[in-house]
Amino acid sequence: xxxxxxxxxxxxxxxxxxxxxxxxxxxxxxxxxxxxxxxxxxxxxxxxxxxxxxxxxxxxxxxxxxxxxxxxxxxxxxxxxxxxxxxxxxxxxxxxxxxxxxxxxxxxxxxxxxxxxxxxxxxxxxxxxxxxxxxxxxxxxxxxxxxxxxxxxxxxxxxxxxxxxxxxxxxxxxxxxxxxxxxxxxxxxxxxxxxxxxxxxxxxxxxxxxxxxxxxxxxxxxxxxxxxxxxxxxxxxxxxxxxxxxxxxxxxxxxxxxxxxxxxxxxxxxxxxxxxxxxxxxxxxxxxxxxxxxxxxxxxxxxxxxxxxxxxxxxxxxxxxxxxxxxxxxxxxxxxxxxxxxxxx
Amino acid sequence: xxxxxxxxxxxxxxxxxxxxxxxxxxxxxxxxxxxxxxxxxxxxxxxxxxxxxxxxxxxxxxxxxxxxxxxxxxxxxxxx
Numbered sequence: 001x002x003x004x005x006x007x008x009x010x011x012x013x014x015x016x017x018x019x020x021x022x023x024x025x026x027x028x029x030x031x032x033x034x035x036x037x038x039x040x041x042x043x044x045x046x047x048x049x050x051x052x053x054x055x056x057x058x059x060x061x062x063x064x065x066x067x068x069x070x071x072x073x074x075x076x077x078x079x080x081x082x083x084x085x086x087x088x089x090x091x092x093x094x095x096x097x098x099x100x101x102x103x104x105x106x107x108x109x110x111x112x113x114x115x116x117x118x119x120x121x122x123x124x125x126x127x128x129x130x131x132x133x134x135x136x137x138x139x140x141x142x143x144x145x146x147x148x149x150x151x152x153x154x155x156x157x158x159x160x161x162x163x164x165x166x167x168x169x170x171x172x173x174x175x176x177x178x179x180x181x182x183x184x185x186x187x188x189x190x191x192x193x194x195x196x197x198x199x200x201x202x203x204x205x206x207x208x209x210x211x212x213x214x215x216x217x218x219x220x221x222x223x224x225x226x227x228x229x230x231x232x233x234x235x236x237x238x239x240x241x242x243x244x245x246x247x248x249x250x251x252x253x254x255x256x257x258x259x260x261x262x263x264x265x266x267x268x269x270x271x272x273x274x275x276x277x278x279x280x281x282x283x284x285x286x287x288x289x290x291x292x293x294x295x296x297x298x299x300x301x302x303x304x305x306x307x308x309x310x311x312x313x314x315x316x317x318x319x320x321x322x323x324x325x326x327x328x329x330x331x332x333x334x335x336x337x338x339x340x341x342x343x344x345x
Numbered sequence: 346x347x348x349x350x351x352x353x354x355x356x357x358x359x360x361x362x363x364x365x366x367x368x369x370x371x372x373x374x375x376x377x378x379x380x381x382x383x384x385x386x387x388x389x390x391x392x393x394x395x396x397x398x399x400x401x402x403x404x405x406x407x408x409x410x411x412x413x414x415x416x417x418x419x420x421x422x423x424x425x
Contacts, residue, residue, distance in 0.1 A: 073374070095374075096408075103405050112400045126382060143385050144404050147392070 002108045003101070003262040004251075004317035011266060011319055012048055018291045019299060020045050023052065026297035029066035033297040049268045049277040053287050053302040056086075056244050065089035067295045078134050078243040086244055094295035098247025099144075101292055105249055105262045106145055109237050110204060116171035117146020118164065118203070120180025120189050122153040134243065135181065142179045142206065152180070152189060159188050161196065168198060175202050181209035182238070186219060193231040201232035208239045208249075212326060221323075225256050240324050244298050248290040253316030259324070260317045265290040267322055269309050270302070283308040283325055304328050348424045351394055352414060359383065359390035372409045387413075395422045 006014065023045070027034040036054065043050050058064065065072070067089060074095050076088040090098070125136040143149060150167040154160045167176075178200070180189065185207050193200055205228065211221060219227075225236055240259055241249035250259040250267070261267060268287040269278045278284040286307035293299045306325040315321040346354070356368045360378040373379055379387070388404050391397070391413065397420040399407075407413050414424035 099405055103401055107401060110401075112402065113398070114401050114404065140381050140385075145401055147389070147398070149385070 001104065001112070002317075003104045003264070004108055004253075004260050004319070006263045007318045008312050008320060011261070011263065015264070015266060015289070015291055016045070016048065019048075019051055019289065022291065022294070022297075022299045025294070026066050026299070030064055030297050032062050032064055033066070048266055048289060049270075051289065051300045053300040054297060056242065056301045056303050057084075059086035059088060059244050059296075059298070060084040063087065063089075064298075065296045067091045071295075076137070076243050076246060088243055088246060088298065089296050090246070091295045094293070097294070098292055099141075101247045101262070101264060102141065102249065103144070105251060106142075106206070109206075109235075109251065109254075110145055110177060111175075114145060114147040115175055115177040115204070116148045116150075116167070117143065117177040117179065118150050118152055118167050119143070119146075120152045120178065120184045122155055122157050123151045124155045124157075138181075138208070139179070146177045146179070153184075159192050161192060164189075164192070164198065168200075172199055172202060175204060178203045178205045178233075180205075180207055182207045182211060182224070183209065183213040186214055186224065190228055190231065193233075194227075199232055200228075201234075203233050204235040204237070205233055206237050206239065208241070210324075210326075215326070222257070242288075242301075242303070244301055245288055245290050245293060247292045248288070250288075250322075253321070255316050257323070258310050258315050258321035260315065260321055261319050264292060267307065267309070267320055269307055269322070272328065278309075280309040280311055280320075285328060286322075286324065348395075348417075348422055349414070352391070352410075352417070352424050355390040355394045356387065356410060356413075359387040369410050373407070391417070395420070397422065 027037060037052050042052055045051055071091045072089050073092045074090045078086045119139055121139055125133060125139060150163055152160060152164050214224065228236060236256065238252040239249040248265045250261055252258065253260050266289040268289065269284040270276065270287055271278055272285045283306055286303045286305045287301065288303060289300050291299065304327055306328055307322050308325060309320050309322045312320050353368050356371065357364060357366065360383050362368065362378060371379060373384065388399055392399055395417060403416045407416055417424050
């Protein structure tokens, strides 16, 4: 079973009418969204890039939800670099859909069985079960896909070499899942595996969280893959996603180097000055599109990340394949949300 | 113990509920003790109790006691 099946033209044919309906749905049920669209003007929509977007930062300043208060089942929050917090409102249906679609996406590479799971993190991130950090929520969301979970780091964040060795002795001869944030995997798993000759050959690594800390150490995504392959870990899938579009993740294909869109999602890269869609090969601001958000208007979001489309229908899986290049410098992003702030007033 | 009693016990143990608390009507996320963290303990407890390995989709779909009982049927455990 795969959710990476639609060619770009089929994807647009299937998703565009659903997204046009979602625009209308959210305009009916979310007054601030409707005001923003009315103020900025809604173009006629004939392709993906015509869809009106919201800057992702708006979820930190506005209460954007398309469900009545008494149907709010879960409020997800994400801390930003500035301390502002996005608030994402889910009703029961949206919560169930996001879990199911995340499951379908990951099962494309993990299969239907839950694999023994090595978590490259510390159990202490789940200590306060009433309020998990974004990191804790990420780990917990992923834990569904594993069993016999073992934490690679102890409560103080130091590597638990005996724990990792015990896990590998028990499960290392069959496929197993490794999950962790990219820089933790690099710092605490790669180094240890190399130093102690651990065999990670049956591992499938799922990692996320951004490259900034690694790029600071001059470790590129290519080098990350190559160095991990040297310790036997060749099945590696990075993913990109955000709480403001919960349940939708863009997953790296088996060959590496590109992220792909699941069948219910797409991306558009925009020129940060003209907002025009950029062709493959030209880096710009990344817009993420998904049909999952029904309880809040997160179906078309302009991120603050730079990205580039590498190609269309020419990789491991159909559709666009792309990379995230890092954050847009803050000063440059200010212009666009100011536009929206004035529309809110 | 019948399969039904064993399933009730697994729920009470995993969710840390009193021995006399009724569990047959429990629904995921409706009971304060059955949150996403407890869900993983619950799945592990059910797997141990019945010696089964539950697939990802079934973990995701296990949204109530009744649903857990139904899902176990797929693994050859007749809960009644």
